[in-house]
Amino acid sequence: MTNSKWIGAALASALLVTGGAVGVLAPSSNVSAAAVKTTAVQEGSTTWSINGTPVALSTINSGGYKLYSLSQVAGELGAGLVLGSNGFQLNDSKGLHTVQIQAGVKSYQVDGEAQQFTVAPVVHNNKTYVELTKLVTALGGELEADTSSILSFARPVGQFDTLHWSADGSLIANQSDAESTLLYKFSQTPGNFDLFSSNSSAVDYAVSADHEWGAFSDETGLLQLINLSSGVVTPLGKDTSVKTDIVWSNDGKTIYFVQGDKQEKLAQISVETGAVKAVLEDKVENKSELRVSADGKTAVYIVNITGTAKNDADSTEDSLTVDYSKAGEQLFKLDLGTKDAKPVALTTALDNKLYPEILSNGTVAYLSADPEGKTANTLKIIAADGTSTAVTLSAEATWSTGVNGGLVVSGLTADGSTVIYSVANGAAPVELYRTAEDVSEVSVSKDGSRLAVVSDGKVLLIQSGKAVQLTN
Known part of the structure; x- marks a missing residue:
């Protein structure tokens, strides 16, 4: 029209x-x-x-x-x-x-x-x-x-990143090369866009399951909510502790996050009251990539285990050594429905672990990467019994996210093309989009029917396998 x-x-x-x-x-x-x-x-x-x-x-x-x-x-x-x-x-x-x-x-x-x-x-x-x-x-x-x-209106010119979808089907992106923060909201028609926000703290945020709200921590540590329809920002609670890896519960009533200067805790905040409650205080540092299952019963996160210092009985400086044999990233699972539950390690291998997701059947998916870069990345699934299997793709996986209980995965083929797949539970991967251009970022709409990518700094909307350029 x-x-x-x-x-x-x-x-x-x-x-x-x-x-x-x-x-x-x-x-x-x-x-x-x-x-x-x-x-x-x-x-x-x-x-x-x-x-x-x-x-x-x-x-x-x-x-x-x-x-x-x-x-x-x-x-x-x-x-x-x-x-x-x-x-x-x-x-x-x-x-x-x-x-x-x-x-x-x-x-x-x-x-x-x-x-x-x-x-x-x-x-x-x-x-x-x-x-x-x-x-x-x-x-x-x-x-x-x-x-x-x-x-009617020229598409904005610049370099863009940090894509998020809103509930009305609009796409929000940050102009990364602007002198000040500029978040634009794009409709599906090229040239139809508005300035959404100029709040520098709101460049990236965790999106609620219904895509109505975003949540982010400002420079003081205070949690803020941003309405993804209007762009209006409102504070939530009064807690100013360090908050990272923010994630919403599926019902939108609770927000979980990694808490503390050393990312040593898991906590939650009530969206209705702003009250903060501890979820896990085991003093294990360097937690990240927190995920919560759709039913709210399980949390999965990554711990970056560093080297262990050792020395002799006299604790002399010359005797100090650091053991890196067990250093690496490991996945842990926590039962949120059981009081004082202890985290359970899901992995022991020393591969790098990225983009963990809890699937609708209770399995856990993640991207496995060789720290030395000698072997290709693989997408792995951890079953309830702890066994791990690799998902066969015709490309090397580079990114994944959970959508409707399954996964959307992007990867690089041998000829340098980027391929994006849909991976449902137990089903063969289905190709959604393929391009010879470099893709630095992928975002999936609420219902999983539409994709948006950043290619060479430009925002592209993907519908039915075809790309529509929203920025210049």
Whole structure:
């Protein structure tokens, strides 16, 4: 659907509405008829895709130049058009740009700055025609001649990261190369976006299961909630301890996190009251990658085990050694339904462990990586009895996340292509998307039906295996 068409109120006697467009009956009063009178004008039309919808735009060929109906283009872009004593004034629908144009005059103004048409606007059969590219860009739009496509608003330019989906199907991304924090919210239509937030602490956040809310810790340690519809941020509770690896319960009533300067605790906070409660205080440091099962009964996390210091009975400096034989990352499981439950180690191997997830059947999945990089990454599943099996993919796994009780996994093929798979419990992987371009980040919508990726710093929306570019 195209943007809503609206026309500003002005000089009703000078405007004629026909078929949803605005026809101009006369040029501005200070331009003589001779200045805009033309001969040998050929009428026609050219079809452009405007915001994804094909539209036949009225044209004339005048003096070797193709000009487009000012009123029709303005209407299709949702811009306001007013005819006054000094010519035409146009305003884009977001109120960001003001354009002043006079028939028969090459000079025009964009936000108060002088610009030049290649050929002056022409009046033909009581309608004004102008250069298309300069009109579209003056109103803040974007035009691609190669694909005959126009967007009402130009896609933002820059490097982007940190993708999150909201419940209404919008995609939120951070412009990482901006001078200050700029979080944009994109719809599924290119060029349709708004500034979502400029809160520097809210660049990354944990998303609730219903995708209505995000949660993050600010610079003081206070937990903050961000409404993913409005961008409004509100504090939760008064606790200012260090909080990392934030994760929501499936019902949205509780938020879990790793707590403490040394990431030595697991804790939870009530979304309703802000009350903080300890979950695990075993004094084991370097916890991370906390996950909680959908039923709220189980937690899984990683502990980074460092080297063990040893020395002789006299504790001399020369005798001090560090044993790294057992250093590495290990997965632990905690029963949240049992009081004073002790963590249970799920792994003993010294591989690096990334992106743990608790699947709907109770198994635990994670990405296994060789610390020395001598062997390829593998996606592993740990069954209830502790046995581990690898998932066979036609690519080396690089990232995974839990979706609807299963997994979405991305990987690199031998030729450098990126492939994204859906992996349901016990089922063979299903390919969702493949590209020869580098992919640095992947995000999955609430229902798992849509993907978004960051490729070369640009945000791409993936639908039915096809990519739509949302940024430039």
